[in-house]
Amino acid sequence: MVLDxxxxxxxxxxxxxxxxxxxxLHALRAQSPVHRNSDGSVYLTRYADVVKVxxxxxxxxxxxxxxxxxxxxxxxxxxxxxxxxxxDPPYHTVVRKLISGAFTPxxxxxFEPLIDGIVDRLLDRVEEMGQLDLINDFAKVLPTEIISFMxxxxxxxRARLRDYSIAILGALDPVVPKERLEAGxxxxxxxxxxxxxxxxxxxxxxxxxxxxEVLEALIFGEHEGRRxxxxxxxxxxxxxxxxxxxxxxxxxxxxxxxxLDHPGEHRRLLADPTLIGSAVEEFLRVESPLQIGNxxxxxxxxxxxxxxxxxTYIHTSIAGANRDPAQFPEPDRFDITRKPNRQIAFITGIHxxxxxxxxRVEGKIAIGKFVERFPKLAQTGPRTRLPLARFRxxxxxxxxxx
Ligand code: HEM
Numbered sequence: 001m002v003l004d005x006x007x008x009x010x011x012x013x014x015x016x017x018x019x020x021x022x023x024x025l026h027a028l029r030a031q032s033p034v035h036r037n038s039d040g041s042v043y044l045t046r047y048a049d050v051v052k053v054x055x056x057x058x059x060x061x062x063x064x065x066x067x068x069x070x071x072x073x074x075x076x077x078x079x080x081x082x083x084x085x086x087x088d089p090p091y092h093t094v095v096r097k098l099i100s101g102a103f104t105p106x107x108x109x110x111f112e113p114l115i116d117g118i119v120d121r122l123l124d125r126v127e128e129m130g131q132l133d134l135i136n137d138f139a140k141v142l143p144t145e146i147i148s149f150m151x152x153x154x155x156x157x158r159a160r161l162r163d164y165s166i167a168i169l170g171a172l173d174p175v176v177p178k179e180r181l182e183a184g185x186x187x188x189x190x191x192x193x194x195x196x197x198x199x200x201x202x203x204x205x206x207x208x209x210x211x212x213e214v215l216e217a218l219i220f221g222e223h224e225g226r227r228x229x230x231x232x233x234x235x236x237x238x239x240x241x242x243x244x245x246x247x248x249x250x251x252x253x254x255x256x257x258x259x260l261d262h263p264g265e266h267r268r269l270l271a272d273p274t275l276i277g278s279a280v281e282e283f284l285r286v287e288s289p290l291q292i293g294n295x296x297x298x299x300x301x302x303x304x305x306x307x308x309x310x311x312t313y314i315h316t317s318i319a320g321a322n323r324d325p326a327q328f329p330e331p332d333r334f335d336i337t338r339k340p341n342r343q344i345a346f347i348t349g350i351h352x353x354x355x356x357x358x359x360r361v362e363g364k365i366a367i368g369k370f371v372e373r374f375p376k377l378a379q380t381g382p383r384t385r386l387p388l389a390r391f392r393x394x395x396x397x398x399x400x401x402x
Pocket of ligand 1: 086243245345346347355356359
């Protein structure tokens with residue numbers, strides 16, 4: 001039966017779409033690839049259109065007006081409007097250049113053995129537990145440990161960071177109750193105070209940084225004579241922690257879920273662990289942790305078969321693009337050796353994920369080691385999905401490893 005998507009509205013999606021959006025995304029791509037939502041915005045599901053939007057210099061990420069209406073003047077407003085992700089050039093270019101200094105291949109190479117050590121320690125704990133929740137006991141801890149280490153955040157603060165991250169990102173939902181706004185504002189304030197102290201301390205003691213720490217590169221890095229201000233440093237460090245948190249957690253949970261759902265591919269990876277590199281690309285394609293993005297058209301934009309006028313609010317389906325049969329033959333087939341695989345889970349263009357290399361290294365080490373060490377991995381109860389359309393992942397995933 002052909003699914004009729006003529007009345008589909010991204011602002012009114014239900015649990016079925018969250019559980020499995022692909023039947024609807026395939027139907028949209030075939031029947032209405034530039035789909036108009038009830039509020040006038042459009043939803044794009046074709047790979048070529050999504051890539052075109054991301055690669056156009058005329059598509060805007062600035063959310064000053066939108067967040068001004070939503071938050072008013074408050075810590076959340078200051079945070080989100082100072083983060084590079086919600087800004088356009090020239091501010092975006094400067095901040096991105098300065099932050100990139102902390103994510104150079106040299107820094108990441110230095111960091112790889114440290115990730116190895118962090119993963120080994122976490123896997124020892126998994127082995128001791130035997131039965132555990134994959135998300136809470138492993139996947140969620142990993143990114144916080146790694147980015148906290150990179151920013152030099154002491155151990156005693158790390159458990160709190162996860163709650164801050166959820167409170168700050170939770171305020172980005174379309175409708176936010178008053179208590180959630182208050183929690184988000186409190187999180188920005190408390191987190192800012194911690195970072196303010198750490199940055200001031202590192203500024204005064206630049207040589208005290210541990211191996212692998214990048215905070216000093218962020219503080220002292222220069223682009224055309226400009227350095228990040230204390231406020232820009234604080235807000236962008238908060239953003240770095242948040243950006244890598246939910247997404248990396250979901251990458252790990254989704255990947256092991258895919259292997260359990262496809263025992264043949266699981267066996268292939270067990271038999272040949274060198275496949276982990278292409279397997280990570282396929283995990284990210286089939287179950288992209290961030291599924292929907294958005295941009296405001298700053299100029300008219302020509303897509304495959306229409307022109308969207310300046311001022312159009314565009315939703316990009318990263319999940320839809322990553323299953324477009326025009327780009328990926330048999331797009332619903334999960335194949336850990338798929339080649340070529342130009343998946344866009346990290347998007348493309350000027351806002352391409354700054355943590356993509358780090359995330360890939362984390363994925364290869366964490367998922368690769370998990371699979372090798374626990375070949376008897378089994379699910380012991382139902383998985384619970386994150387109840388969101390934008391982020392795809394699990395909130396609970398009970399497993400046993402022996
Ligand atoms: C599997 C894990 C990850 C996925 C799927 C992911 C995905 C994305 C996506 C789709 C964007 C673009 C958002 C937009 O402009 O609309 C983005 C931006 C960004 N990500 Fe990631 N990310 C991941 C991990 C990380 C990590 C580990 C870090 C760093 C610690 C990070 C740092 C950033 C930053 C700084 C940006 C903003 C770049 C800019 O605006 O120029 N991400 N990410």
